[in-house]
Amino acid sequence: MIAEILSTGDELRSGAVQDTNAGYIARKLEEQGISATRHQCVGDDAEGLVSVLAEIAGRADMAVVTGGLGPTRDDLTTAAAARAAGVELALDQEAEEIVKNYFKSRNRPMNPANRKQAFLPLGAVCLPNPVGTAAGFRLKIDGCRLWFLPGVPVEMKRMRHETVLGQVTQCMGRERSHYKTRTLSTFGLPESVADEMLAGFSGRFEGIRLGLRAHFPEIHVKHYGRGDAEKGLSNSMQAAVAWVSERLGDNLYSTEGESMASVLGKRLMHRKATLSVAESCTGGLISDWLTNVPGSSNFFRYAAVTYSNEAKIKMLRVSPATIRDNGAVHEKTVLEMAEGVKALCGSDYAVATSGVAGPDGGTPEKPVGTVCIGLATPRYSKSKRYYLQSADREMNKRIFAMKALDMLRRTF
Amino acid sequence: MIAEILSTGDELRSGAVQDTNAGYIARKLEEQGISATRHQCVGDDAEGLVSVLAEIAGRADMAVVTGGLGPTRDDLTTAAAARAAGVELALDQEAEEIVKNYFKSRNRPMNPANRKQAFLPLGAVCLPNPVGTAAGFRLKIDGCRLWFLPGVPVEMKRMRHETVLGQVTQCMGRERSHYKTRTLSTFGLPESVADEMLAGFSGRFEGIRLGLRAHFPEIHVKHYGRGDAEKGLSNSMQAAVAWVSERLGDNLYSTEGESMASVLGKRLMHRKATLSVAESCTGGLISDWLTNVPGSSNFFRYAAVTYSNEAKIKMLRVSPATIRDNGAVHEKTVLEMAEGVKALCGSDYAVATSGVAGPDGGTPEKPVGTVCIGLATPRYSKSKRYYLQSADREMNKRIFAMKALDMLRRTF
Numbered sequence: 123m124i125a126e127i128l129s130t131g132d133e134l135r136s137g138a139v140q141d142t143n144a145g146y147i148a149r150k151l152e153e154q155g156i157s158a159t160r161h162q163c164v165g166d167d168a169e170g171l172v173s174v175l176a177e178i179a180g181r182a183d184m185a186v187v188t189g190g191l192g193p194t195r196d197d198l199t200t201a202a203a204a205r206a207a208g209v210e211l212a213l214d215q216e217a218e219e220i221v222k223n224y225f226k227s228r229n230r231p232m233n234p235a236n237r238k239q240a241f242l243p244l245g246a247v248c249l250p251n252p253v254g255t256a257a258g259f260r261l262k263i264d265g266c267r268l269w270f271l272p273g274v275p276v277e278m279k280r281m282r283h284e285t286v287l288g289q290v291t292q293c294m295g296r297e298r299s300h301y302k303t304r305t306l307s308t309f310g311l312p313e314s315v316a317d318e319m320l321a322g323f324s325g326r327f328e329g330i331r332l333g334l335r336a337h338f339p340e341i342h343v344k345h346y347g348r349g350d351a352e353k354g355l356s357n358s359m360q361a362a363v364a365w366v367s368e369r370l371g372d373n374l375y376s377t378e379g380e381s382m383a384s385v386l387g388k389r390l391m392h393r394k395a396t397l398s399v400a401e402s403c404t405g406g407l408i409s410d411w412l413t414n415v416p417g418s419s420n421f422f423r424y425a426a427v428t429y430s431n432e433a434k435i436k437m438l439r440v441s442p443a444t445i446r447d448n449g450a451v452h453e454k455t456v457l458e459m460a461e462g463v464k465a466l467c468g469s470d471y472a473v474a475t476s477g478v479a480g481p482d483g484g485t486p487e488k489p490v491g492t493v494c495i496g497l498a499t500p501r502y503s504k505s506k507r508y509y510l511q512s513a514d515r516e517m518n519k520r521i522f523a524m525k526a527l528d529m530l531r532r533t534f
Numbered sequence: 535m536i537a538e539i540l541s542t543g544d545e546l547r548s549g550a551v552q553d554t555n556a557g558y559i560a561r562k563l564e565e566q567g568i569s570a571t572r573h574q575c576v577g578d579d580a581e582g583l584v585s586v587l588a589e590i591a592g593r594a595d596m597a598v599v600t601g602g603l604g605p606t607r608d609d610l611t612t613a614a615a616a617r618a619a620g621v622e623l624a625l626d627q628e629a630e631e632i633v634k635n636y637f638k639s640r641n642r643p644m645n646p647a648n649r650k651q652a653f654l655p656l657g658a659v660c661l662p663n664p665v666g667t668a669a670g671f672r673l674k675i676d677g678c679r680l681w682f683l684p685g686v687p688v689e690m691k692r693m694r695h696e697t698v699l700g701q702v703t704q705c706m707g708r709e710r711s712h713y714k715t716r717t718l719s720t721f722g723l724p725e726s727v728a729d730e731m732l733a734g735f736s737g738r739f740e741g742i743r744l745g746l747r748a749h750f751p752e753i754h755v756k757h758y759g760r761g762d763a764e765k766g767l768s769n770s771m772q773a774a775v776a777w778v779s780e781r782l783g784d785n786l787y788s789t790e791g792e793s794m795a796s797v798l799g800k801r802l803m804h805r806k807a808t809l810s811v812a813e814s815c816t817g818g819l820i821s822d823w824l825t826n827v828p829g830s831s832n833f834f835r836y837a838a839v840t841y842s843n844e845a846k847i848k849m850l851r852v853s854p855a856t857i858r859d860n861g862a863v864h865e866k867t868v869l870e871m872a873e874g875v876k877a878l879c880g881s882d883y884a885v886a887t888s889g890v891a892g893p894d895g896g897t898p899e900k901p902v903g904t905v906c907i908g909l910a911t912p913r914y915s916k917s918k919r920y921y922l923q924s925a926d927r928e929m930n931k932r933i934f935a936m937k938a939l940d941m942l943r944r945t946f
Binding site for chain 1: 605848
């Protein structure tokens with residue numbers, strides 16, 4: 123079965139507003155076992171709408187169309203659907219009721235412009251809209267079944283949920299397949315290396331295919347599964363995840379698509395341990411990530427963002443001689459930063475960063491992209507220097523912060 | 535001229551990832567005076583890619599295609615483009631240099647899988663990629679000019695900016711019109727209120743139209759200008775920006791589309807003043823934003839992320855009695871936090887936050903969304919409580935952090 127998605131509206135076509143409807147509908151169709159092969163987006167242009175609808179009807183078995191059902195002059199989808207189907211518009215009593223009830227329930231007189239929304243293509247089946255004036259409708263064009271929904275996301279979602287899904291499975295016949303997805307999160311592997319490590323996957327696990335996705339600075343390994351029997355699919359997925367996990371080794375930090383901060387937070391909470399942070403080049407980003415984890419107050423003690431040498435000395439008790447002899451970006455300095463913040467607030471663990479995020483501040487010896495990371499644990503302290511340059515200051519901060527959290531993760 | 539946009543990738547097609555490239559490219563083309571008539575999105579399927587490329591080439595004068603240029607087996611766009619154009623793939627020296635240089639500049643051996651990225655369709659013109667291994671390319675198919683760019687947004691955006699725009703205007707012939715855009719950044723106005731404040735704009739300034747864009751928690755007011763004469767357009771834009779600025783009042787914080795942190799940083803640097811931060815509920819986010827500003831070491835002194843009461847008392851010298859009598863989320867507490875961090879590091883200004891970001895921790899008296907903000911300046915200190923609940927923990931953190939920076943901005 124070929125399924126397609128069409129979003130309409132000048133605000134989407136011009137990029138002024140991000141189209142979130144197409145992705146949402148694609149996800150919901152996937153959950154029903156229907157893969158939309160194509161999304162399209164066109165503007166509020168009558169001729170263009172008629173021709174894209176005819177195109178889709180000639181190619182697909184079903185389609186979901188959003189937008190252009192409102193009362194204004196640039197809402198053209200209903201008329202375009204009628205033209206593509208070669209039928210007239212006609213007053214639809216159900217659609218008329220929806221408009222009338224909307225105003226009645228709000229004790230407002232009906233706006234004459236809204237009368238237009240009571241007219242649907244002849245032969246269309248009205249789809250009730252519980253939250254707005256625009257009725258949706260279902261219409262067959264050239265053997266293709268099309269569902270037309272309002273473009274306002276909240277209306278579209280309610281109608282999709284309450285009406286469309288049931289009709290889609292009823293009309294199109296639910297496929298016997300089951301679907302599962304799993305996301306494995308890795309850090310420290312370039313995409314091409316991850317791909318190579320996973321060569322040999324293809325065809326090994328029935329119904330499972332892989333997709334790599336760069337989510338800087340992480341690579342996510344997505345598992346998409348499809349099978350006739352739920353049990354068989356579960357087993358296949360489990361085996362695939364185990365196979366992939368083994369190959370990715372310790373670059374894998376979550377088999378459930380969690381964030382690095384969330385994985386770390388869980389491990390700390392599990393052992394009732396606390397963490398403090400001393401950030402120079404990462405400027406608060408590590409702390410921001412950690413405190414995004416709900417319940418982070420259980421493990422997150424304190425962070426000091428010490429940009430200047432003065433702050434490192436005064437707030438973290440780094441020795442002035444260490445900075446004078448080695449500079450702020452140095453293994454010895456971050457070691458003292460980590461030990462300093464740990465002692466200061468009595469946490470079990472501490473992590474510290476100092477580096478050159480750019481665009482300025484690089485030297486031949488310590489170019490932009492240099493970062494030193496310090497770690498203090500209940501048993502020992504250590505520090506290391508890395509060179510991790512990426513495209514700009516914000517991306518350098520991200521990769522430095524991830525490297526620091528990853529270094530801590532590897533101590534557990 | 536007919537221009538189209540194609541996004542490729544199973545993660546976009548299936549809705550697993552939101553496609554933001556198409557909207558971005560559409561906006562940038564609009565700014566050049568080119569309206570993309572259609573966006574499409576298809577998955578990683580060789581046959582499907584070839585046929586959609588042929589379709590677009592048959593219909594459009596130009597197109598921008600993103601995705602599928604990576605080193606892995608499901609990166610199929612380059613091969614599909616060659617097939618659609620009826621040419622072979624051939625080693626491209628420029629593309630090879632890009633891959634080699636990428637690894638060389640990182641002191642890493644080149645991965646064999648990346649060699650694939652050195653091959654482009656015969657006749658294609660390589661487009662340099664300053665931040666990744668994937669060269670883009672330009673190729674003519676059936677008289678239609680297509681620009682192929684990587685799908686990773688940061689690479690796509692850099693290449694679009696550095697190469698593609700110039701080529702588009704050069705190849706497609708710049709229309710005689712001139713184009714200008716301006717972005718005004720506001721905080722504190724709901725979109726519908728901003729829209730109402732700007733009623734009456736339409737038709738008032740020749741060639742200028744407005745678009746509101748929500749960029750949580752900010753609203754950006756985009757000015758799109760088009761005119762035959764550059765001078766007239768400049769005057770019209772200037773008048774429009776002045777008219778809009780007056781209506782938006784002090785909710786407007788930048789007429790150049792800058793970030794709040796960047797606006798604040800400039801003001802602080804201008805008066806050679808320094809800032810320190812004490813964050814509870816915002817957890818490092820304010821500090822992260824401030825240190826994203828290049829040159830922030832000139833004004834950013836120090837931040838303390840004090841989640842626990844203990845840390846507030848020990849690190850910021852908040853009085854235990856203040857917390858005991860009022861709680862951590864209180865005007866008095868944040869005032870002492872701001873004064874504490876200011877005194878501690880000798881900065882000229884300080885800002886402090888304490889609130890309930892959720893999902894837990896709310897009470898009837900201080901529900902999720904409550905935030906207290908404290909400010910210390912060279913002349914006075916003050917603090918205030920706000921109720922700013924949004925959808926989730928991360929969004930609450932964002933709106934709290936913006937409110938704090940905005941409160942500081944309003945003191946200048």
